[in-house]
Amino acid sequence: MAHQPVSLDPLDRKILAALVANARRSFVEIGQEIGLSPAAVKRRVDRMRESEVITGFTTVVRPSALGWRTEAYVEVFCEGAAPPRRLAEVARTYPEVVAAMTVTGGADALLHIRAADIEHFEEVLERIRAEDFVRRTNSVIVLTHLLPGSPDAGASAPPRGAEGVS
Amino acid sequence: MAHQPVSLDPLDRKILAALVANARRSFVEIGQEIGLSPAAVKRRVDRMRESEVITGFTTVVRPSALGWRTEAYVEVFCEGAAPPRRLAEVARTYPEVVAAMTVTGGADALLHIRAADIEHFEEVLERIRAEDFVRRTNSVIVLTHLLPGSPDAGASAPPRGAEGVS
């Protein structure tokens, strides 16, 4: 596990592109598009999954259809030495936290949050600010996406990320 | 554009959850998991695609495997009235811009950017700052992700031959 050095040839990249565009396309279809037999395509896909170049296949859902109409990024400023471990723990407990990361700059961490509406977001924000290691937060609410179909415009799994491949 | 009022019953939601977890699962498998015939599952999926609850099926790729090892969020402060249209145009031309959105707060827009490395990122940033309507930018570089399995996957054309190093 944990392969870092993976080399991908042009054929692999074409297969990847095809599967990113549509994860449900058949190996036959992809094969005749790039000039390879279905079995060969499958072998390459299996290899890429093994080496974790491909980590899963997911469905892109329009978040608003599921009732998540508010999106925001929240900078978190921590008390004293930043405790990424504690923050990760907290982030995991909130289904509204789609992504969390430590960052450079003034803030210690950045949270990507999805909520049903502004009130819901405010409630989540209040709970996060109530954590003892949080000194201050700075929120930026997303108004409109400029790139339709961008991976995280709605690509993210709905709260509670699951991943698994048959 | 699309319909807003779409009602999803518990069965639809279960199908969605299954497909988000793994977009390549068969309708048969999903069907017997939730107690429905394969044909019924397919019809529901088709309906959800029609109503754009489901906007696509994609493959989750580990960005570093494609040579994208640097990730950043850039706040963009515009000159005069914010021209979202111009910004969208610009964002579309850069493969490095994974997402772009207008936001509340001091900045006019927020860009999500992926680059091969810091130098590459700096180059992109310089080009963006060179746009006439950009007054100022504020960058935040992502250090580490705290939530594993964050489906923020950018996969298109790889940057200049970055690949299996080390």
Next chain:
DNA sequence: TGTGAAACTCACGGCCG
């Protein structure tokens, strides 16, 4: 709407160049 059956297509493993 959900079910059942039909034909078609695909995935998967084994074997060979």
Next chain:
DNA sequence: CGGCCGTGAGTTTCACA
């Protein structure tokens, strides 16, 4: 590695309740 082939499973469409 890639191509070929056979079997079993899945997909898709249809008519029917």
